[in-house]
Amino acid sequence: MKKTNRQLAIKQIITNHDIATQDELLHYLKEEGVEATQATISRDIKEMNLIKTSTPQGGMKYTLYQTNNLSVEERLQSTLGNVVIKLERVQFITIIVTIPGNAHVAAALIDAIEFPEIVASVGGNDTCLLISKDEENAIKMYEYLDQFIKL
Secondary structure (H helix, E strand, O other): OOHHHHHHHHHHHHHHOOOOOHHHHHHHHHHOOOOOOHHHHHHHHHHOOEEEEEOOOOOEEEEEOOOOOOOHHHHHHHHHHHHEEEEEEEOOEEEEEEOOOOHHHHHHHHHHHOOOOEEEEEEOOOEEEEEEOOHHHHHHHHHHHHOOOOO
């Protein structure tokens, strides 16, 4: 199956069902006749900018991140406000802890903006590390990010 068709199927599945894990998503895809590996689904999730959000029952589910024609910086600000649960700085490293499944989105948005204070970013499942040239740049980055986080 073509990637566009598979991603369309993913979009329909997460719209119609509360999908919390990649295994659940693979199960529903299989029911739709779509064969895919976990690695392929993981790439699709990143490409489609899927994030995990809370359900009314207190669980988590994949959701399409809606851009609504926002700039990259506005998308970053919105993401930080919605998914960050902890922000910390250790010397020249800024650590962003998110709701599981969202750190890669924050890292991608930060990379897209190309902050001069950041040398590199590493986005995992729920933790994003921002590496700065020095402590002074890390402080600037921390202060910038902190203003958008609702803790």
